[in-house]
Amino acid sequence: MWPLATDKPKHLLPLAGHPIISYSLRALAAAGIKEVFMVVGFKGEQIASSLGDGSEYGVTIQYLHQRRWTGTASAIEIARESVGNETFLALYGDLLIDQTCVNTVLGKARECSKVMGVVRLKQEGKSEYGIVELKGDDVARIREKPIAKRDSGILINGGIYVLDGDIFRSIKKTSRSARNEYELTTSLQRLIDGGQVVKAAVVAGEGWMDIGRPWDLLGANERILSNLEPQLKGTVESGAVVNGPVFLGDDTVIRSGSYIEGPAYIGEKSAIGPNCRVRPYTSIADEAHVGSFCEVKNSIVMAHSKVPHLSYVGDSVIGEQCNLAAGTITANIRLDEAPIRMRLKGKLTSSGRRKLGAIIGDWVQTGVNTSIMPGVRIGQNSYIGPGVIVYEDVPANRMVLARQPLIMKTRKRRL
Numbered sequence: 128m129w130p131l132a133t134d135k136p137k138h139l140l141p142l143a144g145h146p147i148i149s150y151s152l153r154a155l156a157a158a159g160i161k162e163v164f165m166v167v168g169f170k171g172e173q174i175a176s177s178l179g180d181g182s183e184y185g186v187t188i189q190y191l192h193q194r195r196w197t198g199t200a201s202a203i204e205i206a207r208e209s210v211g212n213e214t215f216l217a218l219y220g221d222l223l224i225d226q227t228c229v230n231t232v233l234g235k236a237r238e239c240s241k242v243m244g245v246v247r248l249k250q251e252g253k254s255e256y257g258i259v260e261l262k263g264d265d266v267a268r269i270r271e272k273p274i275a276k277r278d279s280g281i282l283i284n285g286g287i288y289v290l291d292g293d294i295f296r297s298i299k300k301t302s303r304s305a306r307n308e309y310e311l312t313t314s315l316q317r318l319i320d321g322g323q324v325v326k327a328a329v330v331a332g333e334g335w336m337d338i339g340r341p342w343d344l345l346g347a348n349e350r351i352l353s354n355l356e357p358q359l360k361g362t363v364e365s366g367a368v369v370n371g372p373v374f375l376g377d378d379t380v381i382r383s384g385s386y387i388e389g390p391a392y393i394g395e396k397s398a399i400g401p402n403c404r405v406r407p408y409t410s411i412a413d414e415a416h417v418g419s420f421c422e423v424k425n426s427i428v429m430a431h432s433k434v435p436h437l438s439y440v441g442d443s444v445i446g447e448q449c450n451l452a453a454g455t456i457t458a459n460i461r462l463d464e465a466p467i468r469m470r471l472k473g474k475l476t477s478s479g480r481r482k483l484g485a486i487i488g489d490w491v492q493t494g495v496n497t498s499i500m501p502g503v504r505i506g507q508n509s510y511i512g513p514g515v516i517v518y519e520d521v522p523a524n525r526m527v528l529a530r531q532p533l534i535m536k537t538r539k540r541r542l
Contacts, residue, residue, distance in 0.1 A: 256283035409427075429446050466478060
């Protein structure tokens with residue numbers, strides 16, 4: 128998730144004005160689960176500060192701190208004293224799930240005290256998820272990522288489980304994986320190999336999404352906005368048009384000449400326009416500004432960021448406190464229209480998206496007439512000078528400048 132999760136956990140990145148993890152909490156509450164133990168690590172204090180006691184989401188949260196980040200099995204182990212020998216539901220915090228997804232897993236748990244939620248992967252190619260093999264509806268084998276398998280019908284680990292006290296005894300006997308982590312899936316496989324039954328609950332893909340890469344934020348944002356409840360709390364000036372489902376926060380102004388196409392979310396105390404266009408599946412956070420003759424399409428603009436005039440932001444994620452100068456363009460499609468690739472962990476990785484713009488960290492500024500090519504990421508607190516065309520990722524805390532040579536010749540004076 129670099130550069131968006133440099134100084135904050137990715138679980139707090141916003142989707143339609145709310146942190147990613149809040150949607151899972153609401154799904155749990157809707158399914159009747161009210162007591163939550165949340166195991167936190169990186170910047171855990173930010174998560175606790177943001178979510179509080181959980182009452183806003185219909186649950187009560189107790190925070191458990193994982194001091195050493197040594198894998199998912201270790202995280203579950205931390206909850207041992209809290210849950211005791213009771214049956215409990217566990218899920219990864221970077222998932223976007225709905226109530227139906229939770230109910231499917233809980234329903235299967237009526238048959239067995241150990242359940243693993245699995246998702247049918249429809250796309251072909253190499254799977255980047257753990258693969259689950261079944262015998263009937265029993266889990267027979269779990270293989271960790273990645274494996275090369277061209278099969279549109281494979282089942283992947285959904286990261287949602289119903290477990291009991293047996294898992295803690297298995298964790299104690301679990302050794303480190305090839306990734307040097309204690310994997311929960313390894314502990315589950317130990318139980319299966321020992322003769323215990325682990326049932327599979329096949330979860331519909333529409334109710335489940337893993338948010339592990341920057342472009343996943345755009346997909347998740349689209350899902351959330353597809354179910355947006357429109358509400359106009361702010362001010363829409365005469366001459367502005369709001370068309371379709373749009374949420375407009377308190378003290379936000381849509382100025383004359385602006386055209387807002389829903390579904391779209393615009394937070395509190397923001398200024399939109401005059402004379403700009405906000406296209407569908409755009410989320411604009413609190414105290415942001417999109418100004419004159421700008422167009423923002425299918426993008427996320429985070430809090431306190433500004434796109435003041437004459438700019439285009441398409442299929443992009445803009446971090447907090449950014450300022451895009453006049454004429455800033457985020458290109459979002461290749462000339463050959465091939466899927467956009469992004470460099471992740473040193474390797475070019477296909478996003479699978481025909482359109483994907485820039486991923487920009489917090490506190491980034493651009494100069495006038497900056498052009499950012501598809502799939503480029505810019506690290507936080509970097510400055511892109513005027514007239515620069517950015518073809519590759521820019522690390523954090525950099526200044527990127529370009530200066531063209533000037534040729535000056537004497538010109539005859541006009542009479």
